[in-house]
Amino acid sequence: MLRGEWRDTVAREGLPDVEMDESGEEPPCPACGTAAPLVDGACSDCGLALG
Ligand SMILES: [Zn+2]
Numbered sequence: 001m002l003r004g005e006w007r008d009t010v011a012r013e014g015l016p017d018v019e020m021d022e023s024g025e026e027p028p029c030p031a032c033g034t035a036a037p038l039v040d041g042a043c044s045d046c047g048l049a050l051g
Helices: 003-013
Strands: none
């Protein structure tokens, strides 16, 4: 039986090798233009709520 081989194939080919990178692009703040990660859903520079 080839159950082990089948499972190994699914394990290798069943899942796309894609990594989600959510920290690569930060939209600039419409108020001050700062393109930095939000702090508690608000701009870290001027404090405008963006979340
Ligand atoms: Zn801002």
